[in-house]
Amino acid sequence: MEFLVASAIGILTAGGIYLTLxxxxxxxxxxxxxxxxxxxxxxxxxxxLTVGAPPILxxxxxxxxxxxxxxxxxxxxxxxxxxxxxxxxxxxGAFLGSDDDHVDDQPEASDSKAEGQS
Amino acid sequence: xxHWLITPIVLPALxxxxxxxxxxxxxxxxxxxxxxxxxxxIAIALGxxxxxxxxxxxxxxxxxxxxxxxIVLVGDRLSTMMVLLTAVLALFVLLYAIGSGWDNRGRxxxxxxxxxxxGIMGAFLTGDLFNLFVFxxxxxxxxxxxxxxxxxxxxxxxxxxxxxFNLIGSTLFLFALASIYAETGTLNMxxxxxxxxxxxxxxxxxxxxxxxLLLLVFAIKAAVVPLHFWLPSSYAEAPAPVAALFAIxxxxxxxxxxxxxxxxxxxxxxxxxxxxxxxxxxxxxxxVAVGMVGVLAAKKLDRLVxxxxxxxxxxxxxxxxxxxxxxxxxxxxxxxxxTLAGAALFLVVDLVRTxxxxxxxxxxxxxxxxxxxxGLFFVGAIAMAGLPPLSGFLGKLLVLNAAFESGLVVWIxxxxxxxxxxxxxGFVRAGSIVFWKAQGEAPLEDASEFERPTVLSYVAVGGLLxxxxxxxxxxxxxxxxxxxxxxQLFAPQPYMSKVLDTAGKLxxxxxxxxxxSAKEEGH
Numbered sequence: 001m002e003f004l005v006a007s008a009i010g011i012l013t014a015g016g017i018y019l020t021l022x023x024x025x026x027x028x029x030x031x032x033x034x035x036x037x038x039x040x041x042x043x044x045x046x047x048x049l050t051v052g053a054p055p056i057l058x059x060x061x062x063x064x065x066x067x068x069x070x071x072x073x074x075x076x077x078x079x080x081x082x083x084x085x086x087x088x089x090x091x092x093g094a095f096l097g098s099d100d101d102h103v104d105d106q107p108e109a110s111d112s113k114a115e116g117q118s
Numbered sequence: 119x120x121h122w123l124i125t126p127i128v129l130p131a132l133x134x135x136x137x138x139x140x141x142x143x144x145x146x147x148x149x150x151x152x153x154x155x156x157x158x159x160i161a162i163a164l165g166x167x168x169x170x171x172x173x174x175x176x177x178x179x180x181x182x183x184x185x186x187x188x189i190v191l192v193g194d195r196l197s198t199m200m201v202l203l204t205a206v207l208a209l210f211v212l213l214y215a216i217g218s219g220w221d222n223r224g225r226x227x228x229x230x231x232x233x234x235x236x237g238i239m240g241a242f243l244t245g246d247l248f249n250l251f252v253f254x255x256x257x258x259x260x261x262x263x264x265x266x267x268x269x270x271x272x273x274x275x276x277x278x279x280x281x282x283f284n285l286i287g288s289t290l291f292l293f294a295l296a297s298i299y300a301e302t303g304t305l306n307m308x309x310x311x312x313x314x315x316x317x318x319x320x321x322x323x324x325x326x327x328x329x330x331l332l333l334l335v336f337a338i339k340a341a342v343v344p345l346h347f348w349l350p351s352s353y354a355e356a357p358a359p360v361a362a363l364f365a366i367x368x369x370x371x372x373x374x375x376x377x378x379x380x381x382x383x384x385x386x387x388x389x390x391x392x393x394x395x396x397x398x399x400x401x402x403x404x405x406v407a408v409g410m411v412g413v414l415a416a417k418k419l420d421r422l423v424x425x426x427x428x429x430x431x432x433x434x435x436x437x438x439x440x441x442x443x444x445x446x447x448x449x450x451x452x453x454x455x456x457t458l459a460g461a462a463l464f465l466v467v468d469l470v471r472t473x474x475x476x477x478x479x480x481x482x483x484x485x486x487x488x489x490x491x492x493g494l495f496f497v498g499a500i501a502m503a504g505l506p507p508l509s510g511f512l513g514k515l516l517v518l519n520a521a522f523e524s525g526l527v528v529w530i531x532x533x534x535x536x537x538x539x540x541x542x543x544g545f546v547r548a549g550s551i552v553f554w555k556a557q558g559e560a561p562l563e564d565a566s567e568f569e570r571p572t573v574l575s576y577v578a579v580g581g582l583l584x585x586x587x588x589x590x591x592x593x594x595x596x597x598x599x600x601x602x603x604x605x606q607l608f609a610p611q612p613y614m615s616k617v618l619d620t621a622g623k624l625x626x627x628x629x630x631x632x633x634x635s636a637k638e639e640g641h
Binding site for chain 2: 020025028029032035036039042043045046047048066068069072075076079080082083084086087090091093094097098103104105
């Protein structure tokens with residue numbers, strides 16, 4: 001199970017970094033979403049993986065799972081969700097205003113359409 | 119336990135929704151509540167600074183739960199000083215926003231401004247790394263709104279870059295926090311300091327990765343080269359009062375580095391040996407150089423100031439990465455100076471913008487108010503470039519003096535002095551093109567489209583500059599206080615025992631024993 005979770009985090013992170021390094025807004029936002037998924041699983045795993053154990057104190061239970069990462073990951077999910085929504089809106093506004101969805105600074109007053117076909 | 123320590127966070131947090139809900143369509147009410155709130159913040163911050171000036175550590179346990187299980191706010195000399203600096207800066211920025219009418223060019227300026235203050239205050243006061251993350255997000259999400267305040271395509275495009283860069287930074291921060299938690303089982307700073315020191319030499323892989331990730335995150339916030347690429351566009355395109363307020367945001371990164379790397383990963387800890395002098399110091403020196411070369415190379419006045427901010431953050435980081443009490447004291451003095459000077463220059467740039475067609479560094483006809491604006495730019499540029507007699511010169515002198523004992527003294531002196539010269543040339547060039555050559559141009563036939571900036575705008579900029587002058591005149595006292603702050607940072611034991619040994623709800627006298635057994639389990 002550790003291998004499965006670890007490799008899932010690794011693959012999500014690798015895909016996220018690849019997409020984040022693209023030039024256009026949409027792949028970059030997708031990449032950041034993948035990165036936040038990866039980090040959410042990572043936080044969840046940071047309290048060690050335990051199967052079928054309760055996080056809160058109960059009678060007759062000896063093994064517990066760490067409750068704190070679950071609280072942390074909830075905060076992280078909410079924040080990353082909100083942030084992604086914000087960046088989609090701002091990116092949409094920028095795209096509709098300039099008809100260009102590159103994330104980097106374009107050379108000023110150049111023919112951005114000609115070199116934007118890549 | 120008094121509740122004063124949490125008021126700098128609660129007051130703006132209550133004021134902002136009030137402004138949104140009750141005063142939505144009344145800019146007058148919004149303005150008066152916003153100014154009143156910031157004035158109250160200054161009063162509270164002064165009170166807090168006075169309380170901790172004798173070395174007391176203030177502790178606020180939320181819901182009375184004891185650390186490390188509960189969330190705590192901690193006020194020591196450094197954090198209350200930063201709170202005071204933020205509140206004072208906010209007052210002048212707010213006056214400028216009102217005076218120039220920037221706050222009325224879009225919706226919800228004042229509400230976002232208050233949320234921004236809440237985030238910054240929280241980041242300075244929290245004693246918990248995860249809460250630091252949360253307050254970072256609060257200040258960031260408010261800053262996204264402020265950054266694109268007033269709209270316009272160039273601003274939105276710069277906003278996309280800014281938001282994306284900070285989202286990546288937040289993700290890195292979470293990775294760092296999770297690895298720290300996985301290694302130590304806690305995120306309370308004082309508790310972390312104890313536990314990191316207990317990690318054996320053989321198991322340091324995870325905590326090293328976490329320390330470096332954390333440094334990366336704070337370096338993004340502090341715009342240290344090569345992680346500075348978000349800063350020039352976003353600061354140049356942001357509305358002027360917002361850019362001026364953002365002058366404190368880079369310092370949040372510097373503050374976090376000082377806090378975490380004096381307490382949790384102190385310079386003599388073998389786990390993170392080499393992080394400061396091998397990695398941070400060269401990056402900081404390159405920041406100084408890149409910033410000042412950018413000042414010389416900038417084609418527009420707003421970019422010039424943005425690069426000057428990068429350069430002055432580089433100076434702060436040079437001083438921090440010495441990690442000696444003298445270095446930190448010099449850095450703290452320079453942080454105050456750099457915040458005020460950067461903010462003042464961004465506001466002066468906006469004054470220039472009201473009198474010109476654009477901010478390109480080309481000679482354009484002079485319009486009304488040129489002489490006064492030129493004078494303000496002159497004073498601000500002297501301070502930022504580090505010429506005598508203003509605080510920039512004294513700050514650089516302190517940094518150079520603190521670097522004297524370091525092994526890299528030749529590099530530091532060479533880079534700082536050489537790039538200061540380049541920066542001076544850059545400011546002189548910009549000033550003479552924008553203000554001096556304007557006298558040689560034929561006056562505009564119809565200058566009526568350019569309005570004269572209001573008196574309140576000049577008062578705000580003049581206020582910031584007079585604070586800089588006061589900082590120069592009272593440099594001895596301020597540096598003396600900075601030295602006591604640094605001394606407190608390098609003797610974190612009272613801080614840690616105050617945080618960890620104060621009893622809270624459900625604490626029993628045997629809490630100390632439970633605590634040590636919990637530590638055993640953590641490994």
